[in-house]
Amino acid sequence: MSDVAARLVDYYEREMAERATRPLDDEREQRLTAFVEHLRAEGLGSVVEVGCGAGRDGFRIAGAGVAYSGVDLTPAAVDLCRGLGLDAHVASATDLPFADDSFDAGWTMSTLMHLPGDEVVTALAELRRVVRPGGLLEVGVWGADTSGEWTDDGGRYFRSRTDEELRGLLGGVGEVVAFDTWTHFTDGGHYQWARVVVS
């Protein structure tokens, strides 16, 4: 495991139990509700979540009656998910432990901005590999008006991209059919969310 990954795991191991108790913010709540409704409306029966965290989204997705699998680099996160009865695995976004075309849809929120260098390209290629063509992918990350990278006081690595950069990366996965942003930080950053039809 890289130093960047080890520091992320160290951070999230310490605070995952507290994160499990945090309510979803309004924007996440809206997107998650819409995602679950979309799964039902389109008859999409299986979902992979990358960066499942404490299982807050996964519990809701699985509760919709779809087959759900989550992965996270942090063992404490996977333990919490399993405690909720979810199928969860310790694995990296860059090396998903699933066969090609295993899922109808993918969901990854607040995770891919933690990947350094070109790892986000690998992670998106992995999502494209395990979600079948014509399937759905929803992605949310912390973005900004200028691209940049930093490590916070807790040792977590972040890489922010502009909306154009993120759209370009997602274009390698399929057709970006929706893209939205909203204020997330007081320092000029914003949240980026996209819905992609996998090609």
Ligand SMILES: C[S@@+](CC[C@H](N)C(=O)[O-])C[C@H]1O[C@@H](n2cnc3c(N)ncnc32)[C@H](O)[C@@H]1O
């Ligand atoms: C900010 S938390 C978000 C968790 C959850 N998606 C949510 O929104 O509540 C980021 C998560 O990404 C996970 N993570 C970081 N790098 C990862 C990687 N390379 N592969 C898989 N998970 C990773 C962390 O362990 C952590 O659980």
